[in-house]
Every structure is written in C-alpha cells, then in structure tokens.
Amino acid sequence: MKLHLLDRTNLKHSSFSVSHNNYPNFIKIWHYHIELELAFIKKSAGTRFIGDSIEKFTEGEVILIGENLPHMWLNDEIYFQESSGLGAEAVAVHFKKEFLGEGFLLAPEFTMIRDLLEKAKRGIKFLGLDQQVMEDIESLLYLDPFARMVKFIEILNTLAKHDHYEQLASIGYVNSFLKTENxxxxxxxxxxxxxxxxxxxxxxxxxxxxxxxxxxxxxxxxxxxxxxxxxxxxxxxxxxxxxxxxxxxxxxxxxxxxxxxxxxxxxxxxxxxxxxxxxxxxxxxxxxxxxxx
Structure with a gap:
C-alpha cells in the first residue's frame, strides 16, 4: 500500500481551513499531511485506519489527528455500489499548531489546548461528546472569518477539557518518541x-x-x-x-x-x-x- 502526502495548503490565506465533504464515499487513499485534522463524521460507516489503529467507525464520531500521522476512512463495500443510495458526509478542519502564531500556545491560557495537540500525535477519538460540539464544528462552515476563529478556539478548549477519549495509534507507531517537559x-x-x-x-x-x-x-x-x-x-x-x-x-x-x-x-x-x-x-x-x- 502506497502512502500519499496530500497538499492541504489553504489557498484562501486563512489561518485554517474548513471543508465540507459530501460524496457517495470517502477518498480511498492512505495519506498524511503536515496539518493537524479535526474530523466530524456526520454520515457514513466503515473502517478507520489511523497509524496502526484499525477500527470500525460510524456517524457522529469526532477525531483529532496529529501532523504527519497516516490515516484513512474506508467505507463499507455497499457504499461503492451505485444503487446503494448511501453517502459519506464529514466536516474537516485542517490547521497547523502555530495557526495563531509561533508563540500563542506558550500562553498559560492555552496550556490545555497545547496538551491536547500533543496527544493528537497518536490520534484521539472523543467519546460521549455533547451534540452541541458537533453542531459547533459544522457551524464553522458558515461563520465569518473572525467568528470562525473564535468558535474554533472554543471548540479546541472544549475538547481539551473533555476527559473521555481514546488515543488510537500505538506509541511505537509514531515517527518519533512523545515529547515531554519531564x-x-x-x-x-x-x-x-x-x-x-x-x-x-x-x-x-x-x-x-x-x-x-x-x-x-x-x-x-x-x-x-x-x-x-x-x-x-x-x-x-x-x-x-x-x-x-x-x-x-x-x-x-x-x-x-x-x-x-x-x-x-x-x-x-x-x-x-x-x-x-x-x-x-x-x-x-x-x-x-x-x-x-
């Protein structure tokens, strides 16, 4: 299986990009990119591959993927049948750790978000999220640039405080050892x-x-x-x-x-x-x- 580097460069000169994917099935490419990715699966089912983690996925899941971590959502076979009437819909946010500048994560107010992005190196699946979080992620598609920025920071803060989650890829899979202040x-x-x-x-x-x-x-x-x-x-x-x-x-x-x-x-x-x-x-x-x- 070939691993692909995807160019997620934002051409709109925004600090981060928000995309709405709504197709018969998700892209069948095992890939990675230099940006982190926050993905909300609104509709679809199949098998999720993140690093060496292989799990079933269904609609409603929210995943945060660290930079350069290979991943793919592979739909079940029925999604590739023209007569199935099924679809794959997701909202994805791609951003770099320094999307607000090189030093913003060093501010004490962003300590929990900084820790969240560090954990994302292995991929994070959030469990038991309130429906409001999914609605907030989807709302990023329709807000003006300033409101979108504020809402995205609020979403990251909410996820950082959420203590019910699973890390997906094993420690041994990540390209380098986990950094720590200790x-x-x-x-x-x-x-x-x-x-x-x-x-x-x-x-x-x-x-x-x-x-x-x-x-x-x-x-x-x-x-x-x-x-x-x-x-x-x-x-x-x-x-x-x-x-x-x-x-x-x-x-x-x-x-x-x-x-x-x-x-x-x-x-x-x-x-x-x-x-x-x-x-x-x-x-x-x-x-x-x-x-x-």
Missing amino acids: KRLHRIYEYVFKNFKKSIQASDVANEIGMNASAFSRFFKRVHRKTFTRYLNEVRIGYACRQLLEDKYNITAIAYESGFNNISNFNRQFKTIMGKSPSIYAQFHAQKLELQI
Whole structure:
C-alpha cells in the first residue's frame, strides 16, 4: 500500500481551513499531511485506519489527528455500489499548531489546548461528546472569518477539557518518541526508541537515567500505569504493525526485527496488545486496503 502526502495548503490565506465533504464515499487513499485534522463524521460507516489503529467507525464520531500521522476512512463495500443510495458526509478542519502564531500556545491560557495537540500525535477519538460540539464544528462552515476563529478556539478548549477519549495509534507507531517537559521521561523514551530492537531490561534504562532498578520500576508504573516491560512490548508491537502495514518482511523476520528473540513470544505479545494474531492482522489489512486501492 502506497502512502500519499496530500497538499492541504489553504489557498484562501486563512489561518485554517474548513471543508465540507459530501460524496457517495470517502477518498480511498492512505495519506498524511503536515496539518493537524479535526474530523466530524456526520454520515457514513466503515473502517478507520489511523497509524496502526484499525477500527470500525460510524456517524457522529469526532477525531483529532496529529501532523504527519497516516490515516484513512474506508467505507463499507455497499457504499461503492451505485444503487446503494448511501453517502459519506464529514466536516474537516485542517490547521497547523502555530495557526495563531509561533508563540500563542506558550500562553498559560492555552496550556490545555497545547496538551491536547500533543496527544493528537497518536490520534484521539472523543467519546460521549455533547451534540452541541458537533453542531459547533459544522457551524464553522458558515461563520465569518473572525467568528470562525473564535468558535474554533472554543471548540479546541472544549475538547481539551473533555476527559473521555481514546488515543488510537500505538506509541511505537509514531515517527518519533512523545515529547515531554519531564527530562527524565524524555531520556527514557529516547533510550527505548534507540534500543528497542536489542535485548534491553528495565535495569538498563534505570542505569541510563541514574536510578536503581526498583525505584525506576515504581516511577515508571506510577507515571504510565503499566510496567516497563508492557510499555516496551507496546513499542515493539507498534513497530511490528508498521512493518506489517507496509508489507516489508514476513512475520518471522518482523518478529526479530522488532526486538523479540523468539516467534512464540512475539505472537503471544502481539495478540495480547492488538487483540489478534499477526497473520490475522496482516490478512485483515490486505483485504480491506490492498484489494480496494
């Protein structure tokens, strides 16, 4: 499957763009762009691909996608039948983090929005949103430029305060480790992403940041609410998913390339984290994408 860079450059010299997509089906292209994207699916159903996340989608969902994160909404087969009478409708906002200037996110009033955009690097699905939020997103299509700007900031603020959400792509899938203001965590992520293909232990990371092993384990579990071993396996499986999605190697080669020293442990960890075996994951991907694009 080929990954496409789409040019979302706004030609109207606005700080961000709002588009209304209303077609028989959504575009069947696995793509990315340098802008963040806020998408409200008003009408449609199918399979949503964001990074290594593959889930069903239905109307009414609101998704925030970070810059350069590959994604696609693929409609069910019936949407491609001329006589179905179905349609795919969505409102999409494309914007850069600095859409209000290089420094606006540094203002204390925008702290929660800044955190929201950081989380968007993995993609965010908002759960249990009020209908008013969807109506506000759709209203961006009809407001004058100033009112549209104010309303968009209000929408971002509402989403930033909403605490019922799911992050979609795995940590291991994103192109670079998650940035953080905590220097110790920054060093942990950097070490893991540089060395996850090797045999590493929690004690190795503890030594890297100057902690003893037991203190490191407690610190890591408190911050991440999971053990370091679980986190490391998620990183490795996220990397393996990318290889499977890009059809680079066979499953055995991917297992060793991802840092696992035997195929049985790879299969077990993959199924625990992804909910399906590597072969089923690859087959599902092939059936839904390669045969249709």
